[in-house]
Amino acid sequence: MATRQPVPPTSSLPPLARLVTYSTAQMTExxxxxxxxxxPPALATLPRPKALPKHLVHDTSVPDSGYASAEGEESDDECDEEDAPFDIDVLRSDTFEREFAIRWLTGFAGRSDMWVYSETxxxxxxxxxxxxxxAASLLATFAGEDEEEALTRTFxxxxxxxxxxxxxxELNDAPLLSNDHTSVGxxxxxxxxxxAExxxxxxxAFELSLVRSTEPGLRILELGAGTGLLSIAAAKLLAASASTHSPVEIVATDYHPSVLDxxxxxxxxxxxxxxxxxxxVLPLDWQSPVYEGALASRFDVILAADVIYHPEHARWIKACVERLLTQDARGVFWLIIPLRPTGRHxxxxxxxxxxxxxxxxxxxxELAILHIDEITKQGGVGRADEGGYKLYKIGWA
Structure with missing residues (x-):
């Protein structure tokens, strides 16, 4: 009989708020x-997430994901998640999934008494x-690991x-904070x-062409910038022509102090x-935004990638974009969201x-969706639970 394929923790672990409703068999699973x-039996200790070497986005010898091994060949062709072979190393090296599992095990241990004694x-x-x-033994195994180190990634x-x-x-990917699951940035x-690719x-196509020096400069805003990949890529993309065109101003924003640092x-x-x-680099709280300084004026282009982890986030972001996106014809908001078929997201x-x-x-x-582009998952890019992406072009209609 074939061994069942492991499932990412974010897609498989039951919500602890309803712990008493789950059977022993469900929790055992x-x-x-x-x-x-x-x-697994073959692993004496838990493997550390693999450090990423420097690589090219299209270099088939080294995948450009933080969760894939640098060894072995990867297809450079785009592929659907269903077509990509399952790789346990990708899932095992996914730091987000690992941190989620640790938090779940910690919560389970803290609530276990009511679950154990609810059975007569x-x-x-x-x-x-x-x-x-x-579960406590598994959690102790995690606790015995060395502290994760930051990774330098070159695209x-x-x-x-x-x-x-x-x-x-070149980016520094810092370890996720074990005491703050929202530090995904x-x-x-x-x-x-x-x-960015x-x-x-x-x-x-993304309204990133420089204007003539006689026209106002191009202003770009990134929401939930995280490591700053989109802002930095846009800045470098435009830098070559900046001397003969009007100046470019880019504002990269996030909320968490550790992410901003x-x-x-x-x-x-x-x-x-x-x-x-x-x-x-500026802080911006979508729920209670403060529009001052560089955020007091509107932007020609707004960028955001993987910024929605709660239903309220879309509403908060819309309010920010309504306030910050220029109201002329060239104003556009680009939003890309991963498609996660299962799990809390x-x-x-x-x-x-x-x-x-x-x-x-x-x-x-009114701000409206002008176009939606569905992007298939590329081999070696993205988390294990991502099946593809939706890219939204949003503007004033």
Missing amino acids: AIDNLRSIYC SEQEADARAALVDA SFPTSPESSGAVHV LQSWGSSIRL RMCLDPG NLRENVSTNFPSPSTCPIH AGMSDTVEAVFPRASEVQDK
């Missing part, structure tokens, strides 16, 4: 799934207690055939890589001289389409 990922059968209660011990994005060059970006995700290949470090790495750096693209109407549905001037 969840713990066994974690054990099959992180503690003494034999069943003993079985549940043994399962709690197994080389090909540009249009006319320019015959490449945009090089410390790492670069597949959606930002795929959008497209921007560099065809900047005109790492973002500033990445900007400094790519632009060592402050005098040549067009990027400003499944269906986040639906929240975008619930908040932003289609352009054909609006009568008065």
Whole structure:
């Protein structure tokens, strides 16, 4: 009989808020799934997430994902998730999934008493207690690991055939904070890589063409910038022509202090001289935004990648974009969202389409979806639970 394929923790672990409603068999299946990922019999200790070497985005010898091994060949062709072979190393090296599993095990241990003693059968209660011990043992194995180290990732994005060059970006991917699951901005995700790749290949399609020096400068805003990949790629893409065109101003924003610190470090790495750096790093709280300084004026282009992890996020982001996007014809908001078919973040693209109407549905001037492009998952890019991406072009209709 074939061994069952492990499932990512974010897609398989039951919500602890309903812990007492789950049977021993269901919880056993969840713990066994974690054990099959992180503690299979062949592994004496849990493997550390693999450090990424420097690589080209289209270099088939080294995948450009933070969760794939640098060994072995990867197809450079785009492929659907169903066509890509399952690789346990990709899942095992996924730091986001690992941190989620640790938090779940910690929560399970803290709530285990009510689950164990909700069973009236003494034999069943003993079985549940043994399962709690197994979960504690697995958690202890995680605790015995060395602290993760930051990774340096180098991307080389090909540009249009006319320019015959490449945009090089070096990023520091810091370890996720174990005490803050919302610190996902410390790492670069597949959606930002795929959008940066497209921007560099065809900047005109993303309204990133420089204007003449007699016209106002181009202003670009990134929401939830994280490691700053999109802002840095856009800045480098436009830098070559900046001397003969009007100046470019890019504002990269995020909320978490640790993410902002790492973002500033990445900007400094790519632009060592402050005098040549067009990027400003600023905090922005979508729920309670403060529009002052560089955020007091509107932007021609707004970028955001993988920024919606809760249904409220789409509503908050829309309010920010309404306030910050220029109201003339060239104003555009590019939003790319990963498609996660299962887990707590499944269906986040639906929240975008619930908040932003289609352009054909609006009568008065309103932010609306002008176009949707579905992007297939590329081998070696993105987390294990991502099946592809939706790229939204949003503007005033």
